[in-house]
Amino acid sequence: MTSLLLFGGGTLGALALLGRLRQLWDLPPEFDSLAAPARAMGATVLVAAATVAVAACAVVVVAVACRERGRLLPAVFGDVEALLPRDGAEGAWAAVLSLNAGLTEEATFRLLLPLLITLAVGDAPLGMAASALVFGLAHLYLGWRGVAATMMAGVFLSLVYLAAGNLLVPVAVHVATDWVGLLALPRLVGWRRLGQP
DSSP states (O other), X not given: OHHIIIXXXXXXXXXXXXXXXXXXXXXXXXXXXXXXXXXXXXXXXXXXXXXXHHHHHHHHHHHXXXXXXXXXXXXXXXXXXXXXXXXXXXXXXXXXXXXXHXXXXXXXXXXXXXXXXXXXXXXXXXXXXXXXXXXXXXXGGGHHHHHHHHHHHHHHHHHHHHHHTSSHHHHHHHHHHHHIIIIIHHHHHTOOOTTOO
């Protein structure tokens, strides 16, 4: 609930104060110079991202399988045990958490923060890069590897946002990624909470 109020409410309030609520549906004109190159490489970026995502999932599956055999340290970044659902009721809350994160974090880190930085310094690429950095740092609980991975995800989601021209596509990608990480992969590869057989 706190993240919904902080990220969601704060972002909506700031956009309203700026007179920019329309940007929830339309790309801000300040980002037009970045949108054309992102759209030009859109298909290439998406194919590369899909390839990396499939490879990353394969690595996670193999790493978890090796861990189960006692050959590897834990295969997940940081302290995510508390986020992994133990039963169907917690799974439903994890799905809601994923939806909340996708909606609020994309509005904050793909729209509001880069827009504010761009308006302040007049440099849209700097705004997008700084926002990806802050997005990674907002996930410190994942440890330094998780922060680095989240920063790269932030860059990718920024490219998706610019190529799509609206927040709907990066929100959908973010939610789907969280659903896979919190709901699908743990069930597929048998992740368990510490101390459980």
